[in-house]
Amino acid sequence: MPELILLRHRDIPNLNQLPVYRANGGFEAFHKAVTTLKPVEVINEVRLSGLRGRGGAGFPAGVKWNFLPNDLWPHYVVANADESEPGTFKDREILESNPFQFLEGLMLASYAVQANLSYVYLRGEFWQIAAQIDRCIADLEEAGLLGEKLFGTEYSLRLHTHLGAGAYICGEETALLESIEGNLGQPRLRPPFPAIYGLFGKPTVINNVETLTNVVPIIQRGGNWYRAIGPEKSPGVKIFSLSGCINRPGNYELPLGTTFRELIFTHGEGIPEGRKIKAIMAAGASSTIIVADDRALDTPMDYESVQQQLGAPLGSASVIILDDSVNMAWLVNKTVHFFMHESCGKCTPCREGTYWMSQLARRISDDGKVEAEDLDLLAKVARQMQGKCLCALGDFSTMAVLSAIQQFRPDFDRSLSGPGALENPDHGTGSAPSTSDA
Amino acid sequence: MNQMLNANPLKARRLLDQYPGEIRQILSKYPAGHTRSAVMPLLFLAQRELGYITQQDIEEIADLLEISTTDVSSVAGFYTLFHLQQEGQPTPRYRIQVCTDLPCALNGADHFLEELCAALGIKVGETTPDGLFTIEEVKCLAACHRAPMFQLQGDGSITYHEHQTVQTAQVLIEELRQSVQESKATPGVKGGSNA
Numbered sequence: 001m002p003e004l005i006l007l008r009h010r011d012i013p014n015l016n017q018l019p020v021y022r023a024n025g026g027f028e029a030f031h032k033a034v035t036t037l038k039p040v041e042v043i044n045e046v047r048l049s050g051l052r053g054r055g056g057a058g059f060p061a062g063v064k065w066n067f068l069p070n071d072l073w074p075h076y077v078v079a080n081a082d083e084s085e086p087g088t089f090k091d092r093e094i095l096e097s098n099p100f101q102f103l104e105g106l107m108l109a110s111y112a113v114q115a116n117l118s119y120v121y122l123r124g125e126f127w128q129i130a131a132q133i134d135r136c137i138a139d140l141e142e143a144g145l146l147g148e149k150l151f152g153t154e155y156s157l158r159l160h161t162h163l164g165a166g167a168y169i170c171g172e173e174t175a176l177l178e179s180i181e182g183n184l185g186q187p188r189l190r191p192p193f194p195a196i197y198g199l200f201g202k203p204t205v206i207n208n209v210e211t212l213t214n215v216v217p218i219i220q221r222g223g224n225w226y227r228a229i230g231p232e233k234s235p236g237v238k239i240f241s242l243s244g245c246i247n248r249p250g251n252y253e254l255p256l257g258t259t260f261r262e263l264i265f266t267h268g269e270g271i272p273e274g275r276k277i278k279a280i281m282a283a284g285a286s287s288t289i290i291v292a293d294d295r296a297l298d299t300p301m302d303y304e305s306v307q308q309q310l311g312a313p314l315g316s317a318s319v320i321i322l323d324d325s326v327n328m329a330w331l332v333n334k335t336v337h338f339f340m341h342e343s344c345g346k347c348t349p350c351r352e353g354t355y356w357m358s359q360l361a362r363r364i365s366d367d368g369k370v371e372a373e374d375l376d377l378l379a380k381v382a383r384q385m386q387g388k389c390l391c392a393l394g395d396f397s398t399m400a401v402l403s404a405i406q407q408f409r410p411d412f413d414r415s416l417s418g419p420g421a422l423e424n425p426d427h428g429t430g431s432a433p434s435t436s437d438a
Numbered sequence: 439m440n441q442m443l444n445a446n447p448l449k450a451r452r453l454l455d456q457y458p459g460e461i462r463q464i465l466s467k468y469p470a471g472h473t474r475s476a477v478m479p480l481l482f483l484a485q486r487e488l489g490y491i492t493q494q495d496i497e498e499i500a501d502l503l504e505i506s507t508t509d510v511s512s513v514a515g516f517y518t519l520f521h522l523q524q525e526g527q528p529t530p531r532y533r534i535q536v537c538t539d540l541p542c543a544l545n546g547a548d549h550f551l552e553e554l555c556a557a558l559g560i561k562v563g564e565t566t567p568d569g570l571f572t573i574e575e576v577k578c579l580a581a582c583h584r585a586p587m588f589q590l591q592g593d594g595s596i597t598y599h600e601h602q603t604v605q606t607a608q609v610l611i612e613e614l615r616q617s618v619q620e621s622k623a624t625p626g627v628k629g630g631s632n633a
Contacts (some may be wrong), residue, residue: 083580084577084578084580085578086539086540086541086577086578086582087540087541087578087582088578088580088582089580089581089582089583091580092580092581117469123580124482124517124519124596125519125579125580125589125596125598126580127595127596127597128595128596128597128598160467162467162475162478162479163478163479163482164478164517165478165481165482165517165518165519165520166517166518166519166520166576167516167517167518168577168578179478180475181472181474181475182474182475182476182477182478182503182505182513183474183513184512184513184516185516185517200469200472241582241583242583243541243544243582243583243585244540244541244544244545244582245544249541249545249582249583249584250583251583281540285539285540285578318582320540320541320544320582322544326544331540334539334540334543335540338539338540338577338578341577342577344516
């Protein structure tokens with residue numbers, strides 16, 4: 001078994017206790033950075049590592065940090081712990097079980113951009129996790145690792161948590177900033193980007209929990225060590241959240257570039273009840289659905305390969321497995337209903353588009369009283385939304401719709417065949433695994 | 439900030455009387471001039487005891503942060519974990535919020551929800567006759583690998599309950615009923631339905 005870099009708590013019991021974390025090298029990287037490295041040296045090391053944002057967009061972290069102007073102050077760092085994409089549950093495990101490594105990463109990012117006040121934005125449902133993070137922060141203050149003039153230097157840092165209250169859209173970085181400012185969680189028009197005009201109108205870096213957790217070993221062991229893991233353009237390890245029709249759902253920390261086949265059949269131990277794999281959603285509910293043929297299964301899971309070979313984004317690597325009992329009309333109804341519920345209502349194409357897609361998808365999936373034109377209309381509404389929304393949520397809502405209609409048309413025709421076509425309410429098909437692999 | 443905390447004595451000040459230290463601590467998290475950031479933490483504080491937010495709480499928070507009641511209400515209305523006291527809306531002590539999003543649904547969440555409703559004799563969105571439990575359907579809670587699951591919102595907290603069956607959920611429900619009964623029987627201890 002290769003050494004775990006992020007999910008280290010699986011090897012080290014009680015790693016969420018500060019003394020245990022420190023006994024295992026914890027805060028050596030932060031101490032080293034603050035006492036011996038210039039902020040720009042921390043940024044350069046992270047750039048050298050090739051670390052890309054783990055929240056979904058895959059933007060190089062060091063490059064992002066470098067965007068903050070040095071003539072506008074103060075700077076802020078905000079950790080995005082609003083993990084809400086259906087199929088994603090990786091940040092939660094880090095926050096619950098390895099919280100100090102995440103906090104040390106946030107502290108390193110704060111030092112790198114010389115922020116003296118940083119925030120952890122957690123989704124409100126992470127109520128108990130937030131209470132633990134608050135205790136961790138108090139422990140760090142008591143240990144002299146947070147506060148004024150750290151390690152006798154001029155650098156000071158405070159951390160605070162801020163709880164969301166149930167809104168997927170707050171994972172979008174500008175909506176998240178609005179939420180911290182006490183407003184509705186609705187995305188901002190960009191530019192200006194948060195690097196210039198972020199939290200409280202000041203230059204701000206927003207990073208995902210997993211991204212920040214990677215920073216600690218990078219500073220400890222060097223960017224060159226990190227970039228030797230995984231493929232050249234997507235270096236490092238990634239936590240793949242595996243769920244859906246799979247024998248062993250859970251989080252798997254693997255090098256980027258691991259194939260779908262290895263994740264699903266070696267680590268996830270395959271599909272239950274002897275069923276066949278039908279499709280993969282690699283980026284949660286926002287996925288372009290991938291037909292699970294041999295070519296797809298042998299594709300390496302890194303940002304470039306999945307996009308270039310399969311035309312689907314890897315996103316936050318929330319891999320939902322669909323077996324041959326899953327009807328795609330039923331699935332589209334589920335994903336579209338999610339996005340309708342979570343649309344913030346600010347821009348018209350998304351607010352109206354998700355609503356009408358949901359009406360149509362429900363009629364196609366549930367009612368049985370379906371006109372064939374409904375399917376074309378559904379696809380038309382989806383296409384009309386694309387590229388016209390204020391943030392990515394609108395586009396995300398169309399991905400499963402269009403890729404399902406294009407690749408699994410027979411599933412919708414089955415739905416169109418009238419009431420009773422969908423007998424198993426759990427998977428949207430009758431109990432006989434009669435759906436073709438399309 | 440101190441000036442703010444000595445709000446006009448004629449106005450509502452339940453929160454200020456009940457949680458002065460916590461309010462001070464919440465306000466200290468944000469830079470000077472950005473007290474509006476405290477609106478969400480204060481809304482959580484307002485619904486801690488009863489499980490819902492009253493119009494008086496809205497007015498007090500607006501006063502504290504020097505923003506309009508419309509601003510406070512709009513934030514409370516936007517986020518699903520806040521519950522405004524409204525006519526015709528249930529004000530249960532506990533909300534059982536079942537995730538029925540795609541990964542959970544692939545593992546029996548829709549069935550679980552249906553059976554749980556049947557066991558309690560209510561529909562989604564309805565409250566048990568004792569006023570204690572409302573069942574709600576919610577979006578992804580980042581527990582996709584442990585479906586079926588729900589979160590329990592109530593008593594000023596949120597807890598996760600994973601790998602659930604109708605039986606395990608009913609055990610929890612009975613335990614909560616029991617503890618409410620016991621706290622009712624003990625004078626001076628907070629408890630009882632707030633319906």
